[in-house]
Amino acid sequence: MSSIKQKILNNGNVIPTVGLGVYETDPKKCTDLVYEALKVGYRHVDSASIYKNEQEVCDGISKWLKEDSSHKREDVFYTTKLWDADHGYEPAKKAIKLMLEKAKDIGYIDLILIHTPKTSYKKRHGAWKALEEAYEAGTVKNIGISNYGIKHVKEVLAYPDLKVVPAINQVEIHPWLGRKDLVEFCRQNKITPEAYSPLVRGQKMTDPLLLSLAKKYNKSAGQILIRWSLEEGFITLPKTETMSRLAENFDVFDFELSPEDIKTLSDLDEYYISGWDPTIYPLDDEK
Template sequence: MVFDPSVKLNSGNSIPVLGLGVYLTPKDVADSIVQKALDLGYRHVDTATYYKNEQDVADAIGAWLKKNPTVKREEIFYTTKVFDTDHGYEATKKLIATSLEKAKAIDYIDLFLVHSPQSDYEKRHGTWLALQEAVESGKVKNIGVSNYGIKHLKELLAYPDLKIKPAVNQIELHPWLSREELVKYLKDEGIAVEAYSPLARGQRINDPALEEFAKKYGKTNAQILIAWSLAKGFIPLPKTVTVSRLRTNLESLNFKLSDEDIKKLDSLDEYGVTGWDPTVYPLDNEKIGGK
């Protein structure tokens, strides 16, 4: 049974509201965990060139579709990303071709993101032009960004040759890092918000507040975090290589937190970045560390 509902992007295409993140999932694990996730009902997998497992993920989806002919390719949502070292028009065109070759088992890429803004205006601009052309070719269905702050988004939206707005901005989000100003800006611009590290990389998984809510709802601490993300209108991408957690993470779609409890979780916000934070990366005319 498929539990994963979808929402519409500004491109007109649909995206499942819960995805499987495969950040640095080893090649020998990616195939089995992706196919098991699809068995359970996941229809959204998020990878990147930086993760070194694009081919394994795409091949796993392709193999699963062959074993499940009643499921159409259009029902699966596959995301990858252009890393900073491949920014620039020519470099990104080459990278897109390579990623499409790796994804030949599934024919096309549903979403291609700029992994972060960490380059310069010329390179970011060139990358976006290459991504727009990829959409025009039909082999990439949607494009967006990741780790972009408001200033980076404003720069992109001001490109003189902008044809396609970002469909998505994928950023780290959880109750300790709610990024309210950025999230409001994205929603005002009609850009979907994807939440990576929605479990805060496990660093706060035993927080007393989570324990309290888990007990109240009869759920796991991780399920409370995913339910919070869903309640905020985000598209969470929890990563796991544990089959039992695949199931429980997906089951987070089956209950809702009360408005009061959402506000209590909101109050935990402390700009608690658990990894990197390129949303504050300076534009060309700013000093390092500028915001």
């Protein structure tokens, strides 16, 4: 039975394989949601500066940590992301400082990602330099990228002053959007692929194949999708604002899909985008 709940990144650090995504989560609900998620068993929360709920996520983590002396900071993995408006070396340094101020009660940030590649070479490069400095200072334990296509990843790897290879590339991945070429390229370069929107924002929950598998395994459709993501080796970030679904989405370590069922799901791939697709953003020539 596959019950791996952590993966090792390219720098030797570990990351929990199932995280709670908090995109569009109301800040007023976010602290309690994160706290309840940690009580359920989650040890990974994924936010972003553009979500406007970083402080509330950190407050939820802090509340859980203070509740019991057995709760350790190193057991929780907190991710946030640098938005496009903060690309560039100096803007990124200021944004990272603000992120760290919001996280002061929990001490440090486990992972900061560049949220999208939708700016310019100069700005992306400057942002990466700022992230490398935060990583070297130890206030940010891991750094990575998000929504980067192969051409964007190649750009990072070709930086003449590159010191740190991204640990993560977080992109939308699910059975209807397998991104096989991108996933393979990242893995060849020791960059771990992380899957957001593994539940396809609820847009495929009535798919007949998915429903038949849910019945076969006596699991929910969401659990089947999260399990597929884990079986395919991804770190996966299901999102819910419903307290009752927190436990359901995390209860995915007591079964595994057969190889045939994994392939059948993977064969649904049709490059289906449930939200947006910055991976196709064109590169500019400015250096």
